[in-house]
Amino acid sequence: MTLNKGFTPDGCPGPVADGVTMGAGQGFDGVYSFAEANNITIVGGSSRTVGATGGWISGGGHGALSNTLGMGVDNVLQIKAVLPNGTYVTANRCQNQDFFFALRGGGGSTFGVNMEMTTTAHPQTTLQVAYIRLLSADATSVNKFISICVENANNWASDGWGGYIAPGAMSVLASGMIFFTPKLSHSEAVASMKPMTDYVASLGNVVLNNEVDTSPSFYQAYNTYILPNEEKVGLGAAIGSRLIPKEVLATTSGQQSVITAMEQVVNMLAPLTATSEQPDLRALSYGAPFQLLVTAPSSYPNNDTVPASITPAWRDATWHAFAQVTFANDASVATINGAFQTAHNVAKVLEGVAPNSGAYQNEADTFERNPTEAFWGAANYNRLLTLKQQMDPNNVLTCWDCIGWNSADARYGCYPAAPS
Template identity: 40%
Template sequence: MFLVSFTAILYGAVAARAHYPYSPGINHVSPAQWSALNASVSGKLHGGIPLARPCFTLANTAGSADPAKCAAIREGYSNSRFLVEQFGAYMNVQWGSCQKTTQTCVLKGFNITDPSPSNPPNVCQQGSVSPYYIDVRDASDVQKALAFSKRTGVPLVVKNTGHDYEGRSSAPGSLALWTHNLQSLSYNVSFVPAGCPASRAKPGVTMGAGSIADNVVAFAEANNVTVVAGAERSVGASGGWLMGGGHGALANTLGLGVDRVLEFKIVTPTGQFLTANECQNSDLFWALRGGGGGTFGVVMESTSLASPKMTLQVAFAHFSRNNTNATRGFYKVVAENSVRWAEQGFGGYIESFQALYVTPKLNSTEAAATMQPLFDYVKALAPNDPGVQILNLEVPSYGTFYQTFIANSGAPVGENAVVASRLIPAANFASAENRTALVDALMQTLAHVTFGLTLIATTPYNVPDDGSTSVTQAWRTAVWHAIAEGGWDGAVPLDEEKSAYSGISAAADFLRAITPDGAYQNEADVNEPNHEVSFWGSNYPRLLQIKKKYDPENVLSCWHCVGYNPRSPRFSCYI
């Protein structure tokens, strides 16, 4: 990791405080106060330096130019496993920038060897990267940070892996709590949530807040169990992914991450270290099961249900990406069959030129038969399309599926990415007329995105809402979770940034027009209209009550989170 000494914090980074007019707390904190905080957390306070700082000669932030470190950064700029180890890195790089003022320190993700972004007169600026962070290793680190924030007014943010499409893990002039290094993993075949009777025992995997999908899936495989995990290898399994819902390829039959969590250990904004489960602090447990990360407290670890290792059927169909004439027909086929496939346990990922499905409910013969319409359509393209691929196979475990199909794919990183999402309910597939309207909307959305459109069939279609989670009820009737993605490369003028956000919102409007309010908060439009209902449905009023109970001073706040104030200075870099 590229860290800076605490001496450098005081005598190098201190000058950067002048660049935070929106966060008066940090401007009034003395070096002695920072030193005292560092001592109280046993030297775990560090200076937050933008990832690309070593590539810049000129800078208004701590750190220095370093050709060797710059070469490593360029090599790892699009590698999420590299980025997750760097505090100053964000998977979508605009969240390390102050977009409103265009203060940034980024390279070109599409052409990483281009030296022009870091050459003079360009200057590396702190942007929204927290100038100070605590490398959290235990609950007392969080408690000390909370007390410091209340004394000084310095805003807090919680950063885990940096996978956040809404910038909730960064803020200008803030103190960050970096939970990435909470990496513990354990398996208990008879886990009993604290305070519950022994009859509640279930097999559970306990994960430190920083545990990432790669490690969790490998750990589960080694212990002959199955867990639900995200589709990007470095997404944190106990952080915002989980608390926002947490979908994965097996969510159709096993449920969202929030359906499977058995217990949280959390430091609340009032400084209490609590255990939350069905038997104690059950209101907080409910809120954490869908209410969103960085809101109700700082999760230190979670325990999730472990299922037996299971045999899976995999179906894959692909044609050339530039064969755009085939896309409408492809959408038509998947729209005609998706409800049936959902009922048969298929989860997966659909793009405009390919589909990947997996189910634990069928055998190989049944899976091949039900996927025949998809295979037939793509096979018919083969005479004029050398890119056609068809695959129908059985794998012995989720770990095998993950390593074969997921680990080396996932969301793009190292670029400025903006998204908008929509939950597409079964009603949109119910008649030929509805399916035609859906395909029309998909084609219109696709025509208005700059990066792509992904239809994610990872909704908990076979896991009904039992009232135990706080995600929107729209998840339970959805067949797809659609994500439209756009963005820009490197540093651009403010009007181009604004255009990217407004453009992706306009693209999603075609799907909004034919669906009720429902979106996945972790992959949502930054300007999502009616976000309280879209993210939480009728659960929002109760979530707000719980927020006020456990965080009466609103110490933890993030964009479009429960109880947020859009006029807060911590959101001054949003556009």
């Protein structure tokens, strides 16, 4: 990796921002370590092994700092990639703009093989951190926890908070949150989180953590709060998700619809969470069965001259509601089909709350009923499909529900049976 002060993309008239250039094999652990060593901040995901330059950016890329610093696609300054016809191209806001549009949200395994990316290097910044965990034998505490999160969702987003909420599973798993904000002073952060910290303090000895701290950098906050709660890997997973719009969370009736849906989802997942395949009971793992990811770019001004191809629903969302049902790699066909059916059912419940919203394609229901609208929106999809037909007429690069995919392709025969 290299840090380029005043990076000038190829073909552009002058510098656009400080940038970090990295190869396709670089995971976020190395990215964050590099950023710390160079006193900068880079927007990225929660898992240290995810590759920043590949599917993460092709799907859009979100993380704990996306609320204030934008999504991964908002931070890309340049991508170098190999097209399906073998051509090696450089794409940025000054050249190959169509390809630059497609690579930033058009989906992995679709438009090219990314070899190198330059992303924005933001200044290193002090973060306020809210770290809350509780284990309660009273299931109503989970419901109250959800209600407080819903009622304060938009206010917290306006205060710059981004991160992860885990409502638990009716006392089987830990409930809590890991939030970061660069917008507030410590006293302002304490005041902002007071509705939750006051409630959690009232619960007594079931509380594991209930603090608002200060961290001098994202890397230090990441190592202290996210890494110990890291997702457990090595399991299969069926996923259901939905982007929850700000407008739904802005009204009393909308908030109640979200609360009702959250409680329904938690109840659906509760019987599945007490197995050895699930994360540690005290962890707020990114692999927990149900989470509210506060990773939409709520406070980020989207004025890109070459917009990305992600669904516009990201721009209107406060939350990315995410559920997953895990299964062992040697699970029976019936177990796997059951996992995908449950995830599909969860997705339908979440869609009912926000029918006109969308979903994050990298973490969505495999059997999403309307992927065109959910993942891209009609306008983006139509443009992407035209580009796909021009750039890859033989569909050399393809995947499930990708732009221009062929559902009859024999390679999809190993997928589970479609849920009802």
